[in-house]
Amino acid sequence: MPTPSRTSLSEIVAAGLTIVESDGVEGLTMQKVSAAVGVQPPSLYKRVAGRGALLRLIAETVLEDLGESLGSAATGFDPKADLRALALAFRAFARSRPGAYRLLFAPLPEDWAPDQEMFVAASLPVLRTTEALVGPERALDAARLVTAWAHGFLTMELAGAFRMSGDLDEAFEFGVERLTVSLTAG
Amino acid sequence: MPTPSRTSLSEIVAAGLTIVESDGVEGLTMQKVSAAVGVQPPSLYKRVAGRGALLRLIAETVLEDLGESLGSAATGFDPKADLRALALAFRAFARSRPGAYRLLFAPLPEDWAPDQEMFVAASLPVLRTTEALVGPERALDAARLVTAWAHGFLTMELAGAFRMSGDLDEAFEFGVERLTVSLTAG
DNA sequence: ACCTGAACACCGTTCAAGT
DNA sequence: ACCTGAACACCGTTCAAGT
Numbered sequence: 001m002p003t004p005s006r007t008s009l010s011e012i013v014a015a016g017l018t019i020v021e022s023d024g025v026e027g028l029t030m031q032k033v034s035a036a037v038g039v040q041p042p043s044l045y046k047r048v049a050g051r052g053a054l055l056r057l058i059a060e061t062v063l064e065d066l067g068e069s070l071g072s073a074a075t076g077f078d079p080k081a082d083l084r085a086l087a088l089a090f091r092a093f094a095r096s097r098p099g100a101y102r103l104l105f106a107p108l109p110e111d112w113a114p115d116q117e118m119f120v121a122a123s124l125p126v127l128r129t130t131e132a133l134v135g136p137e138r139a140l141d142a143a144r145l146v147t148a149w150a151h152g153f154l155t156m157e158l159a160g161a162f163r164m165s166g167d168l169d170e171a172f173e174f175g176v177e178r179l180t181v182s183l184t185a186g
Numbered sequence: 187m188p189t190p191s192r193t194s195l196s197e198i199v200a201a202g203l204t205i206v207e208s209d210g211v212e213g214l215t216m217q218k219v220s221a222a223v224g225v226q227p228p229s230l231y232k233r234v235a236g237r238g239a240l241l242r243l244i245a246e247t248v249l250e251d252l253g254e255s256l257g258s259a260a261t262g263f264d265p266k267a268d269l270r271a272l273a274l275a276f277r278a279f280a281r282s283r284p285g286a287y288r289l290l291f292a293p294l295p296e297d298w299a300p301d302q303e304m305f306v307a308a309s310l311p312v313l314r315t316t317e318a319l320v321g322p323e324r325a326l327d328a329a330r331l332v333t334a335w336a337h338g339f340l341t342m343e344l345a346g347a348f349r350m351s352g353d354l355d356e357a358f359e360f361g362v363e364r365l366t367v368s369l370t371a372g
Numbered sequence: 373a374c375c376t377g378a379a380c381a382c383c384g385t386t387c388a389a390g391t
Numbered sequence: 392a393c394c395t396g397a398a399c400a401c402c403g404t405t406c407a408a409g410t
Contacts, residue, residue: 029402030402041403041404042404042405045405050403051402051403051404
């Protein structure tokens with residue numbers, strides 16, 4: 001006699017996302033997730049291979065959201081304006097969902113990092129913009145320069161790693177400007 | 187009747203550093219540490235407040251090492267050459283000790299992040315170099331641009347986040363060059 | 373087919389008891 | 392003064408048993 005389903009994979013992922021945001025990656029436990037969806041911990045394993053697999057699913061969801069944010073930030077008309085818009089969208093995303101953002105680059109247990117292609121897909125708007133700026137030859141190097149800077153900046157901002165003195169907004173704008181210059185002067 | 191000490195704080199930290207390097211931050215358990223120094227887990231609490239405190243001590247050790255690496259990379263004579271040397275030293279450090287490097291920016295449990303001033307101290311060579319390049323006014327913004335890029339690049343390189351196509355060494359050199367240009371053209 | 377309780381191997385941490 | 396074993400509250404995960 002079949003037992004009626006009391007939860008679903010998407011509900012589990014959604015609950016996990018909420019927990020990651022409030023308690024961080026370390027705070028995501030199968031027990032919290034199971035409690036959030038109204039089930040006992042062992043039942044989760046009917047839908048998810050384990051904690052690592054769940055973290056990957058959550059991270060992939062976040063990557064999709066990030067990709068959408070970036071995708072709608074770039075217009076495709078003015079590459080210099082797009083570069084700035086992408087940077088601002090990136091920062092806005094990380095600041096509004098710091099837990100989710102941190103998950104993307106957190107050292108996940110046992111090779112549960114999200115699929116490589118999902119990172120590529122999410123950063124496609126950046127690659128298109130740098131291609132418009134520096135041409136196809138250097139587009140990838142330029143995209144790496146920009147994304148590395150943006151990611152590093154946000155990681156350090158979220159970690160409070162440079163709250164020394166000075167305005168962080170200004171520091172970010174400084175970065176955008178100089179990067180834009182360096183990619184258009186070449 | 188006093189029991190003879192069977193270990194020491196420095197031995198514990200050293201053992202922890204080794205474990206972080208081999209097993210990652212998540213892999214550092216008090217049990218592994220205690221086994222490595224030849225003691226029972228509860229004994230560690232005589233010298234260290236807990237796992238978080240130990241991680242902080244380890245991270246501070248790593249920060250000191252990084253600061254030394256950076257400090258000996260810059261000569262102080264040629265700021266442009268120093269910037270490149272700093273970037274290469276930074277990358278060499280992260281690649282030779284990825285576990286230790288990752289620890290620096292890992293989300294540590296409960297506010298156990300290393301002291302703010304230790305980050306500042308470690309990155310002082312970068313600040314001195316950018317000051318020589320762009321002047322005292324913009325030195326901090328410029329240092330943040332460089333360190334954010336370098337940190338972001340290494341985080342993504344270590345995470346395998348952009349092993350797509352293309353040469354990573356080349357991408358790194360591209361970044362150094364463009365950043366140097368952007369900081370000397372202003 | 374899905375859920376559950378019990379169980380196992382692991383955690384961090386506390387504490388009374390030993391020397 | 393330092394160490395230990397026992398204990399506690401928590402983990403992730405497996406599995407036999409229920410419906």
